Structure formats: structure tokens, C-alpha cells
Amino acid sequence: MSATIEHVDEPDAAAHQGHDKHHIPKDGYFIRVAIILAGLTALETSTYWLNFGSFATPLLLTLMTIKFFMIILIFMHLKFDNKLFSVMFYIGLGLALFVFGIMLFTFQFFRG
Amino acid sequence: MAIIERPSAVPATVGPAGGVSAFVTPSKALGSYRRPVSTTGWKSWVFTVDHKKLGIMYGAVSLFFFLVGGCEALLIRLQLAAPDNTVLSAGLYNEMFTMHATTMIFLFVMPMAAAFANYFLPLQVGARDVAFPRINAFGFWLFLFGGIFLNTSWILGGAADGGWFMYSPNSSALFSPSHGVDFWVLGLQLTGIASLVGAINLIVTVLNMRAPGMKMMRLPVFSWMVLVVQFLLLFALPVITVALFLLSFQRNFGATFFDVNQGADPLLWQHLFWIFGHPEVYIIILPSFGIISEVLPTFARKPLFGYKFVVFSGVAIGFVGWGVWAHHMFASGLGPVTVAVFSVATMLIAIPTGVKIVNWTLTLWGGKLWYTTSMMFAIGVIVLFTIGGLSGVTHAVAPSDTQQTDTYYIVAHFHYVIVGGAVMGLFAGFYYWWPKVFNRLLNERLGRWNFWLMFFGVNLTFGPMHILGLQGQPRRMVVWPSKLTGQGFFNLAFWNKVSTVGSFVLALGVLVFVINIVYVWKKAVPAPLDPWDARTLEWMTASPPKEHNFDAVPTVHSLDEFFHRKYEEVDGEHGPKLVKVKTAEEIMAEQVANADTHIHLPSPSYWPIILAFAFPIIAYGVIFNRVLCVIGAAVLLLAIFGWALEPSVADDSDYDPPADGGESTKELASIV
Amino acid sequence: MHRSGDNVSSLSATPQNRRRWPIAALVVGVGVVLGGCAKNAPQDTFRPAGSNSQRIDNLARPVFYIAGIVGVIVLSVITYCVIKFKDRGQDIPEQTHGNPKLEIALTILPAIILAAIAVPTVVTVFALDKKSDSQCVINVTGQQWWWEYDYTAGNCGGVEITAPIVTAGELVIPAHTNVLLRITSRDVIHSFWIPRLNGKRDAVPGRLSTLRMEASQPGIYTGQCTEFCGLSHARMRQAAVALDTNDFKTWVDNQLQAYKAPDPGSLAATGEATFLAQCSKCHQINGILKPDGTPSLAEPDLYEVSGAAPNLTNLMTRTAFAGWTFDLISDKCRNELWNAKPADFGALYLQGVWMDTPAGATTPVCFNEANLRSWLRNAPAMKPMFSDPTQLASTGGRYRGMPNLNLSEAQIDQLVAFLLERK
């Protein structure tokens, strides 16, 4: 955490990254991303009709993660924005995964 | 001459690209009303958005709740003074310790830390206010209303009686049928929202509102610790929010989350509570760590030893604190693997905490120690916290903890770290910063009494609890039987009595503090500008600071900026020597001479308090009558829209007499 | 400004105060202890009486010493600084910002100490969890505000238990035996704790936890429910009584004796009728027959939130009742029992309320009749319980604890006579 905060102290970083709007892609790019997302959703949904067997859960989790990060990084501009925003969000995300993962572990949740 | 200017509705500096935008900024929210603009009188407090006024109000209210929580503690101690005592009935006793803990933690220590943070954080980072002044005001009022709401349960059918961690299923309506737990749940939700918005506000303030040159590694340690605390709040509060929602959905809407007959697992509550609860204990202690990290260097007259280590260890505590919560559940039957992992993780936390103790001690080492009351409290913190921390390490040893948990040995541990650590640290802050806030020095003679009474009081009250606990006296027991007290040196009866006497010594100490406040207020002798020869930015301004904090926002060149402006190293006979080259008054004069012009300060607003007021209405509605919920929700919506439509700076026409557009009316204050 | 002399002197008084006080206390304490009249509280966690608690003790003591030493060192250094570096008008010290090497060393040192604590801790955690060599299994169930013990049929420390035994409050176990307790709860969370035998284990409804006990000597070991469980948490106590194998066998056989109806026409016989009329809906007495000759089966689940009330079949074999809070034996006999030598303990305990009673006498000498009578007269007055009929709305009419049954003194006489035979 502190590393990044140091980083934002660099005047240059601040001056450049404060202005995200220059880096924001055109509408067409977002539409393409949305089409991919729609495709991924279709693939997800197909697991309902097609039988992927034991492969289904890992597949679904992978697709979920891809979609998650596509939205976060592209639609929410995290990829283009200042790192500090990512840090703020990922601390929360990471802590959530960590504490609730351990919590569910103590309930033997992952034992099947 | 600095001029605070109230700009007209469309300041030229606002809007994209610095130009006047095509859309006109509205002058009045929700049609027309006149905005509060008073700078004096009660309105200037109720509608203020000034972080300093809010800080004072936070402080006053928390101090009040400290006395309330303390009186509850005294009743507890009275009941426990003798075996099979009858001061309190069993039911009342259960309410008493539940509310004692809740009041002390949520309505005293946390908001008192918020008081210090509110007041001094912007000053320490060299800002004119916090990032979101109206949200700041909202946070205060919501905390106040939440606290009042919580305490009205006493007269509306009984307070919560499930203990401060409110374990399920004992907290469900079947086992706790009064409305007490409902009040508790909703009250904590309200104060939780208050803390959450406060956390966001203060984080943004530290990151974004720093004066030029105030790099993170030049930030005073107090500001650093407050920053860590706000992150802990930001991420811990949502977890208890979930827990509280589950509980209130169960109690008020028939959900089944903790209904064992339906297959619920009561440990879910324990996990959710302690995932919040353990970070919470560092939320309690870190502000005090920050305060004494300011006080010790000032009165040792040398910089904090190992600034970076102290800062990083604070951050490390913040992180490791997330991985240890299950040490509160060692007896719950988690299984050996979980217990072993959490046991070792808990021990880890002693390392960064130890770093702090070591650095404070080494700050004293080789210093020129000046024993003001503030300094004595700070040293008291090191001593008492170490004792409490070490007993914490003995709990971390899980098998030992199964003998200790839920006994007075635990009560001893956490009162040493909380009262000896957090509370004494806050007192160090009171004595240190009182002249800054009120332009009065607290009396040092009374201060001495205050300190020694509290220091001995703490040891007398909580020291014996180590013995009581290890002798097998469990906590939360309205009575302890005389037959099981034992005889001789370690008998329970004697030490319980000592503890009770100690609690009154402690109370006397607190009383001396209250007397001190009244005494110096009555005497009204102004304090020197820089009474302690202090080191950080908050001292580089008037006492009390002007509304806009700094006439000229300082440019920061080093850690301990103020000190380095006052002192310079010159070559003496025996090598380099520090010499005072400037007084605080001279530095202030420089500031005034270079004062900024056109300082835009946010204007007071009705909306924060109105918005905050909507919440208790809704909360009462959930308990008593859903119609109230609807009314509350309407107020809520109204306030949100009013807020959103209101510009942060008041329109000219809001001033009395209304401005006629002339240049002169914008100049509301001029400071020489 | 405030660098007056008295400031300084008052703080420099600390070290002496701080040093002298514990030493004085220690001297006095040791003196008192050696004086011989000392007797630590029965739940002293430093007096292990079995292998499990001994293990904990072996771990805990060194940790206390280490913590103590660290504490003394830290506090001494602070004291030294406070005296040595007080402001005597010396120059403002050099503005040093730290010493990274020293810092790192002083970070690693605690880490090493903690690692030294962590290893035995983990070992002990797993050692205490061992279950495979258990020689007896007893189910322990907590409810507001008493413990029920259910001995499963089978071998228990060499004694054959032929039918389940259900008792309350006082857990009787064979000494020198690894007893496995299977702990759960019927309502809220409680915690089972007999400090001299082992640490605590929560009784969580819907979960089964285990706790091992082994007593190295016959004797009585007291405990207390340590998880806050509502109104009478403070009055939810328990004890473990360890007996030699022979004594334990005697105890088991006695528990399994068939029900002996009171002599017809006796006061106890009217008591039996009163019991059937008033008490048997909640309390079970094994083997008791209804007037129509069918077995009387209690249905506490209809009347109690927790769905249970203590089994009274052998009430008089216990030394305390109602969450082990009120003595069933007189203070004098209690002292005699508690101070008995391990060798004599078993015999004394098995006599129970009949301790010291001359052969042939019909009334027991040690019986604490006043307690039992006042319990029957008005139980909630002795022990706060939500058993107020006006407060039953939230529980669907079910009580928590035992209600006041408004018995007449005559009925109480009968019931006492009847219960006295439940031995």
C-alpha cells in the first residue's frame, strides 16, 4: 500500500494520471468488449443445457473471473486510471477473498 | 491580510476547464430557502461543516458518553464488590455490562478518536478542511443520534442484554425478547454508517488534501495512524453491517439465519463479529499510538526514533490484524488446524507492536525529558499497554487460552490495553492539544492528580483481575459465590474488593479531569502560542486556529516541519548544536505577511443534520411502527435531493442582510 | 514554561513506587501462603489435577515466565530512561532519526521468542485433540441453566454400563481414565469448564465438540459455565467427581437400580402422587408408574424452551442441584467431603446426604433440607429464570427454567420425603 502512495507523490505521475480522459478509448472499443462479454455469458448459460460434467464448475469460475476483470478493468477504467484507485479497490477485494475464504474453510466448505 | 471570500454562485474557478459552463450552477436547492450562514450562535454549531467545530462536538459528546459508560462500570464494580451482592438484579447486570462495553467502544473511544482526527488531521496535513465537509457534519450527527437512539432503550423496555459480542442464538428474539437487542443492532448500524463515511472522508483528506511538499513519509505519525485506522474501519465495518443485518432480519422479519432448528450454525455470527471485532481493537488503539508518537518526541525534544519503522509497523498491524480473528473462538470447537493457525498468526502481531514499544522507548533514550501531564500519560501508555499486550500474548497460546477465555484474566488484558493504552493515550492528547483547541492550558497541578489517580486506579482496578481470572472467576457473572473464593493471598473476595476500590480511584481521576476543564474554562488565561515547543504543522497556526486554518498554506520541506523552522544546527564548541532561531510568533507573523487571498470555505448547510435525523426515525420505525419508516424514508430522500442540489458555497442572497451583488459583501471576514 | 522542579520529582517517584509495591505484595503473599491457612480458590487454573490440564500448565507456565521477563526488561528500560534522561537543563539532543540495524535486531528478537512459544503451542493443540485412546464416552448437553450428562451404555474405564444413565450438574467419572465428553447444547451457547481437569469447550447448539478429561486422583473438581447464556449464566455451575474404579462401579450400579416405590401410606407415597401430578410432566424419574400402572414419561419439550429438565431418578446422589448452584448437603459435610483425602473421598461421596448418619437413623444428617424446600417453594426466587407466566408470549408458552408451582407447605413436605428416597 505504502509503495503506491509513495508513487503518487511523484509529481509526474500525479500530473499525468489525473487526466484519464485522454486515455479513454472510443465507443467502438467498448461495444466490442460488450460483445465479448455477451458471448462469455452465452457460454456460461450454455452449461445449463449442455453437460460439462465435472468440468462445469471450474469453467464457470474461470468465465466469471474473466468477466469480472473485463468489467472492472475496461468499463470501470481501472486499466487506464491511476494505480491508486486499483490499490483501494484491490485491498478490499483481496481482504474479502482472504477473510471469507478462511471463514468458509473453517466451516469445511471446500471439502465438497 | 487574508480574506475569506464567499464567492457568488458561479465562481469563475468552478466548472470544467476552469471556465463557466453552459449549465448554470443552481443557487437554491429545492426551490428556495435561505441557507444557514451564521458564524456565531447555536446555528453556527448545528449547521456547521467546519472540521474544527465538528471535532469539538465529537469530543464533547464522546466525553459525555465516557462518563455514562464509566458510571455503568462503577455500578458493575459495586455489584461485584462482595459475594452474592444485590446492587443489580441479574437482568439489569447483563444490560449493564453490555451497554458499558458498547458505550465505551462505540460511543466513547471510537468517536473520541474521530474528534482528534477531525480536528488535527487537516491541520497536520496542512489543509483548510477535510475533503467532504458536509459528509463530515453528517457523520457527526448520525453518531450523536445513533448514540442517543441506543441509550433510549433504557427507558423503552430495557437495553440489550447479550454481551457486547451478542453471540447468537442468545441474541435472537426467543432468548432475548425485549427490544434491547433491536436497539443495539440498529444503533450500531447508525454509528457504523457514521464511521464509514468518516473513514472515506479522512482517507481522501490525507491522500488528497496534503499541503505542498507534505509527502506521505513526512506525514506526522498521528496522521498515519489515523489513516490506517480509517482503512480498518472502511473494510471492517461492512462485515459487522452484514452480521447486524442478518440479526435484525431474523429478529424483525422472521429470517432464520441463527435458528439452529433450521440448521443454522451459530458460529457464523462469531466469525462475522470477530472478523470485524479484531480489527476493531486496533481501531481502538492506533489513534492513541499516533497521539503518543506526537507527544513523546515533543517532550523528549528529539524526533521519533525510527519514524519509518513506526509507520510501517502501524501498517503491518493493520494488515496482520485481519488474520487473527478466530483467537476469540479458541474454545468454540474449530478443530486443531484452525486453532493452531490462528494461534501462531496472533503471536505474529506482537512483532510490529513490539517495534512500536521499542521505538518509543528509544525515543526517550538520550532525550531531554520534560514531564508534563501529557508526557506522563504517554509514558503511562507505554507501561500499561506493554503489560496488557503481554497478557495478550499469553492468550494467543491457544491451549492456555482455553483456561483463560471468558475469565477476568481476559477482562484484565483488554482493560489494560484499552484503558491503560487507548484511554490514557487520549488523555495525553487532551493535555497536549487543549491549548491549541481552546487557547487554554489545562492546569498541570490538577493534571498531575489526574494522571496519578488514573495510573494507580488502572493498576488497582485491573491488576487484581489477573489474579481473579487465573483463580477461575469467569466474567459476566452477576454474582460470585462466597464458597468458591478460597483463602489466603489469592482469595477472590479480597481482590474483588481491591478492584472495586480501584475503580473509584480511577473515577476520581476522571473527575479531576472534568474539574480541570471547568477550572481552566472559568479562569480563562490564554495559553502561549507554542507552549510545548512542538514539532508539527498544527502548531503553526493561531490558537484556536482560524476558520480557514492557515493564513498561508505552508510548504513542507521535512518531517517535523515546524520544529525545523524554529531550530537550526550551528557549530558549537562540542560539535553541532541546535539553536532556536525563530519563535512561533515570528513564524506566525511570516504566515500572516504572506497570507493567501480569496480563500473559499464551504458554507454551513441544513442537510447533514436533516439527513442524519432521518435515520433514527427509520430505526424507531423498524422497532415500533412501520409508518415511521415511511416518514423517515421521505425525510431521507428529501435531504439527499436537497443536498445534491445544494452548492457547497452559499449564495450571496443567503446572507443577512442579503447581498446586493456588490463586491463588498463577499468579504465576510478579514484577518490581520 | 512548565519545566518546574516539582514536575520532575513527582515522576521520578514512579520507579520506586512501582518496584516496591509488587515486592511488598509478594512478600506478604508468600508469607500468607506459607502461613498454612491459605487455600486457593477451587477453580485455580494453576492447580492441574489431570493429564490434560497438566499439559496446558506445562505450556502456560513458561509463557508466563517469558512474558514476565520481557515485561520486566521493558519496564526497567523505561524506568531507566525516565530517571536518566529527565530534563536537567541539558542541551537539546541531537535530532537522530533512528538506527535501522538496532531496529531490525529488536524486531527479530521478539520473532525468535515467539517462534519458541509457537512450536510447543502447536504441539500441545494437537496433543490435546487426541481422541483415539478414550476409555469412556459421556454426552454432555448444556441448556439454560444446567448441564445434563448422558452415559452411553458400554465400557467406561473398566466398568460396564448396561443401560444409559442420565444425571445433571455433577459429572461422575472414573479416575485415571481418559473420558471423552461429547458436548452440545439444546438452546444457546454454553461452555463446559472444569479448570483443574482441562480447558473450556463451548457447547454450541447444532454442533458436537469433544473434550477430554482425566483426573489423576479421586476428588471433586468444580467448574462454571463460561459462555454467557442469559439471565442465570452466573448460576450455571458444574462439577466433576472422580472416583476409583470400584467406587465408580458402586455408583453406576446404584444409578441403575430399579425404581423402588415408597411404602404405601407413607408421606413419601403421597409425595409420589404429588410428583406425578405436578412434576412428572417435566422431570423424569426412571421406572416411576402412573396411577394406572403405565410408566410415566416426562415431556419437557412441551413445557421448556430447551426441551429438557433434569432427570431426578437419583437426585440424592448429587451434592448440589439446580445448575449445581445450591448445596444438597450441609456446609459441614461439604467441607468434610471437599477436604477428604483422596483415599477416603470415594466412600464419603457415595454416602451423599447420608454421610455421618448413624446406622439405622431414618433422617440423613447431611441433608440440606432448607435449600431443597425453598427451591420447591419458589424456584425462580432462588435462581432468576424467565419462568414468569406473563412473559411466555415470545416462547410460545414454554418456560425457561423451573416455574413457581405455588405448592403448599404440605405438598413440599411430601415431595421432600419422596425425593429423599431418590438415592
Add this chain to the structure above:
Amino acid sequence: MSDIAVHDVPPAHDDTTAGHGADHGAGHGAHATATGLSNNKLAMWLFLGSECLLFGGLISTYMLYRGRHGRGPGPDQIFDIPLTSVSSFVLLMSSLTMVLAVNSAKREDYRNTNLWLVITALLGSLFVGGQVYEFTAFYHEGLGFTTSLFGSSFFTLTGFHGVHVTIGVIMLLSLALMLSRGRVTGDKAEVVEMIGLYWHFVDVVWVIIFTLVYLIPS
């Protein structure tokens, strides 16, 4: 934007307004912050970081309890995957329209901004409508809020999400209205972006819920 105050250089003196960051948006132009980042946006990301733990708690509660439905209907019996797939798709597409609204606002094309905001709100309402329909259907099939642990935790989780969407819809519509009447205080593009962040976050939470709750068999 050359007028950004850079570190170690004092900001322009007439511009050190404390409150402005909050209420006028400091990301652009005149209002310098120490990091150069907008107060509002930083605050929004902090809030979203905090929301991770809120939804983390709710999702974990659901995961723990989803199999505990007693005699009531369980997840396998009750979910209508085709319907939920459609509403998931609707919400996903509302993210696209939201992005387009933000992009329009950055181009200072507020007419299109308004259009996309309203479309986003409509898609959001459609999603909420679907959820209301779904809830009523479940209720009629015997799964109430109080039926079982599964019921309580399912409705709590999806209900919390639904409330977030509803709040989002209200914000979108209010924003559209305020924009069209010129009553947005501060930097308009940034306000649109902020609400966009919130909206995408709500969408991303649904991405997780859709997979964990609906698609992965319990």
C-alpha cells in the same frame, strides 16, 4: 491542463478551497489535490472497496446456507435459469450503455449522455422487474423469506443486490433530470463517471451472483 498544481510547488493561491473538492469535483482543471486525483473518484473507489466486504459477507452466508433448505424447496428445484440468464444479459448490456453515457459526457455531449443514462436506467428497471417477478414466482412455489436458511440467505443476498440496482436507477434518473435542467453542481462528466462506477460495480456483483448462486450446482 497546465494549471494543475504539482507537488512541491504551492498551488495557486486563490484555489485552495477545502470544500470544493467535494462538491465541485476536483479532478479537472482548477482544483489541485495532492495526488492530482479527484476527491470524488477516490471516495467512490474506497466505497466500492468497502462494498466488496459487504457482498463478500452476504455471498459467503449464502454459500454456507444454500444447501440447508429443510423441507422447503432447494436451489435446484426453484431456479429458472433461462429467465435469469435473460435478466443477467440485460444488466450486462446496461453496463455498456452506461459506458456510452460516460463517454458522451466526456465529450461534453450531454444530449447523448442523457439518452444513454435513461436507457441504462430502463435496462436496470427491467432487471429489477425481472427480479420482482422471480421473487413472486419463488414465493408461490413455496420459498419465502422465512421458509428456510436457503430462503433467508437467498433473498437477503439478491435483495441487497436488487436494492443496489434500484438505488442506481434512481440515481441515473435523477442525474438525467438534473443534467437536462442544468442543476448538476460541479464537474458534470465526473458525476456521470462516478455513478457509472457504482453501476458497473453493481453489475460485476451480479456477474458473481449469477455464477455462484444460479449456475454452479449446489
